[in-house]
Amino acid sequence: MPDALASDPLIGRLREVGCVFAEEEAAEIRRVVGDDEQRADAVVAARGAGIPLEHALGVALFAGVEIEVGPGVFVPRARAEVLVDAAVAARPDARVVVDLGTGSGAIAAALATRLPRAAVYGVDLDPHALAYAVRNAARHHFTVHEGDWWDALPHELRGRVDLAVAYLPHVPTARLADIPGDYRAHEPDLSVAGGPDGLDPLRHVLADLDEWLTPDGVLVTLVAEEQLETARALSEGRRLTLVVG
Numbered sequence: 001m002p003d004a005l006a007s008d009p010l011i012g013r014l015r016e017v018g019c020v021f022a023e024e025e026a027a028e029i030r031r032v033v034g035d036d037e038q039r040a041d042a043v044v045a046a047r048g049a050g051i052p053l054e055h056a057l058g059v060a061l062f063a064g065v066e067i068e069v070g071p072g073v074f075v076p077r078a079r080a081e082v083l084v085d086a087a088v089a090a091r092p093d094a095r096v097v098v099d100l101g102t103g104s105g106a107i108a109a110a111l112a113t114r115l116p117r118a119a120v121y122g123v124d125l126d127p128h129a130l131a132y133a134v135r136n137a138a139r140h141h142f143t144v145h146e147g148d149w150w151d152a153l154p155h156e157l158r159g160r161v162d163l164a165v166a167y168l169p170h171v172p173t174a175r176l177a178d179i180p181g182d183y184r185a186h187e188p189d190l191s192v193a194g195g196p197d198g199l200d201p202l203r204h205v206l207a208d209l210d211e212w213l214t215p216d217g218v219l220v221t222l223v224a225e226e227q228l229e230t231a232r233a234l235s236e237g238r239r240l241t242l243v244v245g
């Protein structure tokens with residue numbers, strides 16, 4: 001960390017309100033607000049009230065792309081960046097790309113940036129998240145569709161999807177309470193709750209997979225280590241890349 005940042009009094013103020021990763025948060029606040037101390041103070045106060053940093057700043061950095069986010073919207077997680085890498089590695093030639101459960105559009109934006117020749121479509125059921133996705137889509141060149149998984153897509157894409165990426169809600173019901181409090185209190189259940197074993201959304205998406213993918217299309221999704229065995233069994237014989245995160 002540069003000396004100017006390491007000695008930034010903002011770090012101390014963040015520590016005082018209970019931020020464990022005060023140095024990292026201070027660096028991100030400075031990146032966004034610069035030397036606007038009034039804005040920095042407002043962010044520190046929001047952090048003290050348990051509001052996620054990204055919601056307080058109104059933006060998140062995901063896979064090198066800046067995404068607008070806000071209250072009530074799933075915060076893009078750095079751990080999902082591996083999904084973007086795995087997807088691009090699986091189908092660098094993809095022309096039709098879908099982000100299932102796009103939320104604010106973070107993954108769609110990263111894919112549109114990394115695969116500039118592809119048409120990228122983001123879908124989500126949550127209109128509040130989609131309001132952010134629409135703004136991010138305008139900035140990062142993808143389109144947004146509201147609805148239930150594949151049903152949200154334009155019908156003419158049936159059988160034409162080269163690459164689908166899905167960071168699905170996958171937290172088992174009994175583990176919802178383990179989500180860090182700042183996030184749990186400020187993100188909707190719809191974005192995290194995956195049913196008894198966390199894999200209900202994956203079951204739904206797999207049910208219609210073959211109708212939407214091209215013959216050599218692939219779905220790339222993320223599961224927890226303890227879900228891997230069940231997810232492998234569910235997806236046996238399917239064109240699926242499972243990423244553990």
Ligand SMILES: C[S@@+](CC[C@H](N)C(=O)[O-])C[C@H]1O[C@@H](n2cnc3c(N)ncnc32)[C@H](O)[C@@H]1O
Binds near residue numbers: 100126168169
């Ligand atoms: C884990 S979040 C991922 C959000 C986003 N891809 C990201 O990385 O920030 C899962 C997303 O799936 C969406 N979702 C849940 N059920 C859905 C459904 N039946 N159809 C479409 N999207 C759904 C949620 O609204 C949420 O935005």
